[in-house]
Amino acid sequence: MSHVAPQTLAPIAQRAQAPATLPVPEAGGLTWRPATSADAPAMLDLQNTMFEADRAPYRYTLAEVQDWFGAPWRDPATDSLLGLDADGVPRAFATVDSFPGDTRTVRSFLDGGVHPARRGEGIGREVLAWSLARARQKLAASGKDLPARILVYAEDDAPQAAHRLYERAGFRPVRYFSELRRDLAAPIPELELDGSLRLVPWSAELDDAARLAHNDSFRDHWGSEPRTPEAWVHGRSEFAPEWSFLVVDEAPDVAGLLADPETDPETAAALRAGAPLVVGHQLAGRYSEDWPVHGYTFGYTELLGARRAYRGRRIAVALLARAMRAFAADGMQYANLDVDTENPSGAHGLYASLGYEKVHGNRAYAIEL
Template sequence: MPHDLAPISRRADAPDALPQLPAHLRWRPLRVDDATLLHGLVEAIELTDGARFRTTAAESAEKLTGEWKDLDHDTLVGVDDAGVVCAYATVELVQGAATLQKVIVHGGVHPMARDRGIGGPLVDWMTARARQVLVASGTTLPARIETHTDESGPAAERDLLERAGFRVRRYYANLRRDLADDVPDVQLPDGLRLVPWSDEIDDAMRLAHNDAFRDHWGSQPTTRENWRHGRSTFAPTWTFAVLDERDERPTVDGAQDAHASSGEGAPLVAAYLISGRYEQNWEAQGFTAGFTELLGVRRTHRGLGLSVALLEAAMRAYRADGMQFAELDVDTENPSGAHGLYASLGYEKLDGSMVHTIEV
């Protein structure tokens, strides 16, 4: 345990009992077969709030699956006397913590049920349950309770989070680039080869991701299970990697051992780009786009133009499939200088989001 940290049982300040929820609703845990019910609620919230990013039914189902999830204790749904689903909450301990233990919370109230005293108690419940989950984890690491909001979302949502002790810690910019403009043509150094995604290199891409994001705020190593989970929007034909096939390659930093290093004989992914296809957003946002979800370069391979080569390959793939824009989001304080790179390639800010946390 770090010598300057108190035990998590003291730091988390978890209550023995969870706060009371509004009695005019019937509360129960979400179940795996509640995916359609949950999606209907989330869809109503996003439609009313004018959200540009929309959740699919498959994504709602993914929120309720995963062997590590405890739906009985970490989820809620509230239903009124007429059988209308009015609110939900989820609390999830992030797996694979190495330097920081996170709990992610999400929730929402149906637009027709707002201003009925539900939102505040729901946030209080999620926060209290997250504290209990941290204590139960027994972590000796620094810990964080985290949630996200859209820049254009309701101010009342951010007010509720602030009253519960959350503070805005990070800003993300959603950027887009018109694919009608010329796409740069980048040549890779000898011994480095850009390849399309395949299942054979998928885990090597995960290892490259863990290495590339070691110096990014809040990032933790991704386990095999989490890496493969939640791929309903994954676009394999828009996803690429750069392999280092040189006889003498830079030594991968062993500090992250299995989280950073490929096994003997495995391909060394020097950089990667993962894309998503979010067709559900296109009508609401008024344009089609290929979305770059993740882009990373191993620290031993930076400065070789690999990010530009990958973005170029993705943009060409998006355009070949008829997309109007390339889109991505970026931490405005990204330490790798990614924001400046995107600007140099013609990406411009469209909107943004915020990360709210309670540091434990």
């Protein structure tokens, strides 16, 4: 959907206040350079060491780290920073990311950290300053005169020093999320969909139709922006197609949907071309590296949604139930997912009714421009 920027907004190049040059960190006596794909194994070790020290409920795989370097819209030469000690071992890093499909709010995402043995030297503060400066440059260069946001995420129980660091840099907590789990030993509901709705396994042939369904499903969710085709298929190193399912309307009211002003242009074009209409999606991931950290095995629902015109038909419940059966058939003990605590579609009540319970929490910090 197109977005008309409010007339009161100054141009993004003005609001971003981008510096002409980036501040190179000096603390800790590290040597700084951009990261490359060859650094992925060392960056994996650095990040997992940080996660272990901070008791984070996850660990990365090498494929996940390599994914970051493989996105066609990212430029590691300008959007990453690696701090090396005298032995050439990475002790700190930063990445800044923006996505090509932002049409309502243009965003920059920050990630980074410092090895536990090198904390307390002021390195983190200077790495964050570099990241913020680069984020402002990227926002200014976007040319998108939209509301803008710089984002960083933190676990609720991360070290308090991390939370203080973000707040002192001007970030404010703007959203809270919960990781939920559901015991698969409990009975899983059986549900039949009505009318011409059919629940089917995920397939490559239906994947772009699922992207369109996702974009429609999430356009009223905070922080969500349309996924472009390239962004939709990227970052799937842990994707579990065997645990992923879609709902298709085999006889959609094409005329009614085309007449509906809420139908987005991409969906309208697909309908005119006679493409299948995916109306619900549940895409899952297999994060086996996280199982020992959690202390149990689980299947993870990455994305779950139903098109706005199809809400109220229990599509999400049917998808979750089908995914639970697939997880359980593979020997998983729990079904896990994350949810925005202020989700506008009533997701929290849905998950509670299915037996999900909170196990972790995290939050988004933002600087609004």
